[in-house]
Structure formats: structure tokens, C-alpha cells
Amino acid sequence: MGQVADNLAAVQQRIEVASVRAGRAPGSVRLLPVSKTHGPEKIREAYDAGMRIFGENRVQEAAQKAELFADVPDLRWAVIGHLQTNKAKDVATFAEEFHALDSLRLAEALDRRLHQQARSLDVFVQVNSSDEPQKFGVAVENAVDFAVALRPYQNLRVRGLMTLAIFSDDAEAVAGCFRRMLEVQERLRQTDTAAGSYDELSMGMSGDFELAIAYGATTVRVGEAIFGSRLRPQDYWPG
Incomplete structure (x- = not known):
């Protein structure tokens, strides 16, 4: 057992405790380790400790890692950061999940590239729950219309919603973001014209995942609590 495995065990234990505290069944929250x-x-x-899917922000870095681990058939990749449309072709070749869908132009590009690859992709609609201008994501008030507009894109399997809560020590401000996600989720569940399903909520990171679980998170994206402080590219990837 190394440090990463020890950290994983500690995070998984915290997830289970938070789930029980929230009245949720053990195992109802998925851990997505963020290896960026x-x-x-x-x-x-982390793979040897049982993890089979990893989250990456940068497409080039994720593609390099996917190629490096190409001989490990059950290792999967989730792209969790903002994606430019010109990178859609890359994501379509290796990713199993995409957690930051926030424009129809990007949806069209991904769908077209996936069709060419004869693949499909699990996607989460990113919602700007904190209404911060510097953040990507669909505005809360536009989320339902956006979800309806995704219906034509048959290679995108819409699984739910994703958000980045406000980065703050004010727990109520953070909770407000998660609460708004529950409200959006409920509206989508009542909309029979929205694409896909909306049972999944990808929200919560190292600093707030226990609070996110209390508000219904089904996937928590945890990086530093597992892998430690982030490195500079030149420190972890030659060249």
C-alpha cells in the first residue's frame, strides 16, 4: 500500500460516512479520481487499489495517458474540463465520459465525431450554479431549454448535470450552489422533452464533496485529497 492507496481508502471512508449521514445507501456515490x-x-x-476510471481536465494530457495505458482494457477516462470544439475529435476517440457540456455547437461537434468513430459518449450538462462570469456552464435559468435542444444528438448519452460550486469558506454559499442543482434536476425530471436522463449529479471536489453528498451528488470528483498537490507539466510529463 502506497500513499495514493492510503488516501483513496480515506476518501472512500469519508464518502461512506457522508452518505450514511445524509440518509443515503452505502455505495450510492461514485468516486471519480481526478488525476490531472x-x-x-x-x-x-490508484488502479491497483481498485479505481477503473480517471478524470482529466486537459485533452492533450488525457490523450497521452490513454495511449500510455492502452494495453489496460478496463481503464477508462472522463474529460471533466472545458472543451473547445476543435478538440472534440480527440475526445471522441478515447473518452468514456464528458462532464462539461455547455454549448450546442460543442454538442454538434462531439456528436458528428462520435458518429464517425461509431462510438457514443456519456455526457453531463455543466451548469453555472454560482453565476460567476468567469466560469463556464449553462445558466441555471437556461438549463431546461438546453437539455431539450440536445435531443437530436443521438451519440450523446445525457446522464445528468455537473457543476463547480463557488470556491468559498462560507458553507452556506457552497450549499446554495448544490441546492440550485437539485432544483434544476427536479425541473428536468418533470420535462418529458429533455434529452437523456437526469438522475446523476456530478458535483463536489476535495474541499466540499461531503457537503455535495448531502445535496444529492452521485459522482464526486476528487483530486488533491487522493493524489496530493498538483504538479507543473514539466514535472510529470517528459517534454
Whole structure:
């Protein structure tokens, strides 16, 4: 057992405790380890500890890692950061999940590239629950219309919603973001014209995932609490 494995066990225990505290069944929250800026050896340690899917922000970095681990058939990749449309072709070749869908132009590009690859992709609609201008994501008030507009894109399997809560020590401000996600989710569940399903909520990171679980998170994206502080690219990827 190395440090990554120990950290994983500690985070998984915290997830289970938070789930029970929230009155939820053990195992109802999925852990998505975020391996961005960390090298292959840490991913391998997490894999050996039982993890089978990893989250990456940068497409080029994720593609390099996917190629490096191409001989590991059950290792999967989720792209969780903002995506430019010209990178859609890359994501379509290797990713199993995309957690930051926030424009129809991007949806069309992904759908077209996936069709060419004869693949499909699980996607989460990113919602700007904090209404911060510097953040990507669909506005809360536009989320339902956006979900309806995704219906034509048959290669995108809409699984739910994703958000980044406000970065703050004010727990009520953070909780407000998660509460708004529950409200959006409920509106979508009552809309029979929205694409896909909306049972999934991808929200909560190292600093707030326990609070996110209290508000219904089904996937928590945890990086630093597992892998440690982020590195500079030149420190983990030669060249």
C-alpha cells in the first residue's frame, strides 16, 4: 500500500460516512479520481487499489495517458474540463465520459465525431450554479431549454448535470450552489422533452464533496485529497 492507496481508502471512508449521514445507501456515490497533472505511476497505484476510471481536465494530457495505458482494457477516462470544439475529435476517440457540456455547437461537434468513430459518449450538462462570469456552464435559468435542444444528438448519452460550486469558506454559499442543482434536476425530471436522463449529479471536489453528498451528488470528483498537490507539466510529463 502506497500513499495514493492510503488516501483513496480515506476518501472512500469519508464518502461512506457522508452518505450514511445524509440518509443515503452505502455505495450510492461514485468516486471519480481526478488525476490531472499527476504522472502514470500514481494512476497505476490508484488502479491497483481498485479505481477503473480517471478524470482529466486537459485533452492533450488525457490523450497521452490513454495511449500510455492502452494495453489496460478496463481503464477508462472522463474529460471533466472545458472543451473547445476543435478538440472534440480527440475526445471522441478515447473518452468514456464528458462532464462539461455547455454549448450546442460543442454538442454538434462531439456528436458528428462520435458518429464517425461509431462510438457514443456519456455526457453531463455543466451548469453555472454560482453565476460567476468567469466560469463556464449553462445558466441555471437556461438549463431546461438546453437539455431539450440536445435531443437530436443521438451519440450523446445525457446522464445528468455537473457543476463547480463557488470556491468559498462560507458553507452556506457552497450549499446554495448544490441546492440550485437539485432544483434544476427536479425541473428536468418533470420535462418529458429533455434529452437523456437526469438522475446523476456530478458535483463536489476535495474541499466540499461531503457537503455535495448531502445535496444529492452521485459522482464526486476528487483530486488533491487522493493524489496530493498538483504538479507543473514539466514535472510529470517528459517534454
